[in-house]
Amino acid sequence: MTADDHTPWRTLDPRTLAVHCSWLGAPLGSLALTALATGGRLDARAWITLGAIAAVFAAVTAAGLITYRRTRYRVTADSFELRTGLFTRRQRAVPLHRVRNVDLTANPVQRLFGVTVLRAGTAGSGGGGSAGELRLEALSRPAAERLRAELLARAGADRHTDPLLASFDPRRLRFAPLTFWVFGGVFAVAGAAYRVLHGVGLEPWRIGFVRRAFEDFGDSALWLTIPLALLAIAAVGSVGAVVLYLENWWNYRLEWTDSATLGVRRGLLTTRAVAIERARLRGVVLREPLLLRAGGGATVRAVAGGLGDRDENRRRSAVLPPATRAEAVRVCGGILDGLAPDALPADRRLTPHPRRALRRRTLRGLLGVVLPVTLTLAVLGALLTPVLLYCAAGFALVAVPVVRALAHDAYRALGHAITGPLLLIRSGTFSRDTVALNRDAVLAWTFTDTPFSRRAGLVTATAAVAAGEDGYRVRDMSADEAADFADAATPGLIGEFLYRVP
Amino acid sequence: MLRPPRHRVDPRARRWWTLQALLTFSGPALLAAAALLVLSALLFAGALPWLAPLVLAVLVVPALGYLWTMPRWRYRVHAWEVGEQAVYAAAGWYWRTRRIAPLSRVQTVDTVRGPLQQLCGLATVTVTTASTAGDVKIAGLRAADAEALADRIGAAAQLVRGDAT
Numbered sequence A: 001m002t003a004d005d006h007t008p009w010r011t012l013d014p015r016t017l018a019v020h021c022s023w024l025g026a027p028l029g030s031l032a033l034t035a036l037a038t039g040g041r042l043d044a045r046a047w048i049t050l051g052a053i054a055a056v057f058a059a060v061t062a063a064g065l066i067t068y069r070r071t072r073y074r075v076t077a078d079s080f081e082l083r084t085g086l087f088t089r090r091q092r093a094v095p096l097h098r099v100r101n102v103d104l105t106a107n108p109v110q111r112l113f114g115v116t117v118l119r120a121g122t123a124g125s126g127g128g129g130s131a132g133e134l135r136l137e138a139l140s141r142p143a144a145e146r147l148r149a150e151l152l153a154r155a156g157a158d159r160h161t162d163p164l165l166a167s168f169d170p171r172r173l174r175f176a177p178l179t180f181w182v183f184g185g186v187f188a189v190a191g192a193a194y195r196v197l198h199g200v201g202l203e204p205w206r207i208g209f210v211r212r213a214f215e216d217f218g219d220s221a222l223w224l225t226i227p228l229a230l231l232a233i234a235a236v237g238s239v240g241a242v243v244l245y246l247e248n249w250w251n252y253r254l255e256w257t258d259s260a261t262l263g264v265r266r267g268l269l270t271t272r273a274v275a276i277e278r279a280r281l282r283g284v285v286l287r288e289p290l291l292l293r294a295g296g297g298a299t300v301r302a303v304a305g306g307l308g309d310r311d312e313n314r315r316r317s318a319v320l321p322p323a324t325r326a327e328a329v330r331v332c333g334g335i336l337d338g339l340a341p342d343a344l345p346a347d348r349r350l351t352p353h354p355r356r357a358l359r360r361r362t363l364r365g366l367l368g369v370v371l372p373v374t375l376t377l378a379v380l381g382a383l384l385t386p387v388l389l390y391c392a393a394g395f396a397l398v399a400v401p402v403v404r405a406l407a408h409d410a411y412r413a414l415g416h417a418i419t420g421p422l423l424l425i426r427s428g429t430f431s432r433d434t435v436a437l438n439r440d441a442v443l444a445w446t447f448t449d450t451p452f453s454r455r456a457g458l459v460t461a462t463a464a465v466a467a468g469e470d471g472y473r474v475r476d477m478s479a480d481e482a483a484d485f486a487d488a489a490t491p492g493l494i495g496e497f498l499y500r501v502p
Numbered sequence B: 001m002l003r004p005p006r007h008r009v010d011p012r013a014r015r016w017w018t019l020q021a022l023l024t025f026s027g028p029a030l031l032a033a034a035a036l037l038v039l040s041a042l043l044f045a046g047a048l049p050w051l052a053p054l055v056l057a058v059l060v061v062p063a064l065g066y067l068w069t070m071p072r073w074r075y076r077v078h079a080w081e082v083g084e085q086a087v088y089a090a091a092g093w094y095w096r097t098r099r100i101a102p103l104s105r106v107q108t109v110d111t112v113r114g115p116l117q118q119l120c121g122l123a124t125v126t127v128t129t130a131s132t133a134g135d136v137k138i139a140g141l142r143a144a145d146a147e148a149l150a151d152r153i154g155a156a157a158q159l160v161r162g163d164a165t
Helices: A015-037 A046-069 A108-112 A143-154 A170-178 A181-199 A206-219 A222-249 A290-294 A310-316 A326-338 A356-383 A386-413 A452-454 A479-489 B013-044 B044-077 B115-120 B143-158
Strands: A072-075 A079-084 A090-095 A099-106 A114-121 A133-140 A164-167 A253-258 A260-264 A271-277 A281-289 A299-306 A318-324 A415-419 A422-425 A431-438 A444-449 A458-464 A470-478 B079-082 B086-093 B096-102 B106-113 B123-129 B136-142
Touching: A015 A046, A015 A108, A015 A114, A015 A133, A046 A079, A072 A143, A079 A133, A090 A479, A099 A143, A108 A114, A133 A143, A133 A386, A143 A271, A143 B096, A164 A326, A170 A222, A170 A290, A206 A458, A222 A253, A222 A318, A260 A318, A271 A299, A271 B044, A281 A290, A281 A326, A299 A326, A310 A318, A318 A326, A326 A470, A356 A386, A356 A470, A356 B136, A386 A422, A444 A479, A452 A458, A458 A479, A458 B013, A470 A479, B013 B044, B013 B115, B013 B136, B044 B086, B079 B143, B086 B136, B096 B106, B096 B136, B106 B143, B123 B143, B136 B143
Parallel strands: none
Antiparallel strands: A072 A079, A079 A090, A099 A114, A099 A271, A114 A133, A164 A253, A253 A260, A260 A271, A281 A299, A281 A431, A299 A318, A415 A422, A422 A431, A444 A458, A444 B096, A458 A470, B079 B086, B086 B096, B106 B123, B123 B136
């Protein structure tokens, strides 16, 4: 900090103040809707709301003005410095070599005003909250781009061969409906719409055409209504999923912006640009959720340090949208290429886990799902009506084979291997995840077991890394092999605590 | 095969875990059971024949079982060792975890003494690493031992440079 005090301090963009006022839109809009619905007459409640909005507006504007006036930043030869605060002046300086990644995001309002939020993640920001994160809200777009370049301007060694790994491809849109959001999304949107209508004082069933439709179809032709409704939900959900996909992945580009930085840029209304430093990149996860896997698709996440807390990490670590599996594997290779030139997590043969792991999965499904539901139905049936007894029998008949199939699938997914500098772990049935971690990045091992798993000779080994989800589990591997595997993956880490076999 | 860590925790840890069990689960469960039985005996005497076995099975037996089993089981599992390269700790009771973190990756060493631990003259040493899945916690050490251990791990970690990620 003392190195040079001559670097001038820079300020935020004044348009930030205008952005601050954008939250007014929602309450004013709902108030306008109320006014429209009631024919322009505002009751006492509306006036109170208006008064509260005015008061909060004054407070927020004042706070925004103070933040704007009091925030200063600069980049000196070796550190990034930030001054904030009115009563308690805070000055934070982060050495440039501690900056892990720089992320530019802009929500639609910020885009409208041409500003963007810059977040610089540092070593400490992985664990909890925003302690190690410097956040500038907001800068003009050119200023933000320039600052990012300054923060990440550390000379890299070698030039990568093909910097562009993947870009937006409309053919990938066909994978969009294969996400959970097809059904979940429709219900979420319906719930939100109901709440909005309820909020402005409208009950959906009182609207004429809804009630008429209900009366015409509702009771008379159930065999027609239910499939039609499901079809409609699927159609609406698919459209929603495609829209969401476009919003998230429009203009998508994944590239090595320079030899030391992996850049992801995406988004239609909310644009997102994440820069991941090569030195903080610990590996990749190839994710194949059940539906997507059935359609031959996969997505890719980066395992990198300093991307924020769990929630932030999930949003910022996505580097490839749902795409064909072959393309996902290629992108994994392109990212890992930066880590280690000779490693590709293609369908290498992974070491399978003992058969006892399959029994555990089957038992877990039967005892955890089938038994409780069947028992509840049976008890209720015995007490109330025999119809439920048939339901119980039917459920058990359907659920047992389904659980067995899922358990088999989960068991087939289990596997681990060491290839070159990488540690490969695969598991999961609802989301089959193949994790490829840089072996050097593993900083601790945990072995977890219970009396039952000990009797089955199984143990779960967890590799701790300072990135991504922090811990990556090798589930239910053979207890005899677990320690040796960990020792082979990270030589010297656990060696002194092993029984020496002569 | 992984061998268990060399050193057991202080025997007084059993008392600490018993107190903990009393405060968190067993105590409230037993109190609730007593309150239920007294109230039903006073007000709904007719309910006792089916309420008493229910309370016994759902509250009293689990509470006493937890109080009796957990501290002994934990004492058998909990152990620690500081080797030349790494720190190694075993913890838990039903779920047993054994964790090994190299001294070169240690970020901070914290010694914490909660009110119950102070009562028993114990302390917990937490060795943090850059990953939350790599933090090693050694609970139930004698207070003086904990200080010495923290100093030793801190000194060993000092020898390594870099940001330890």
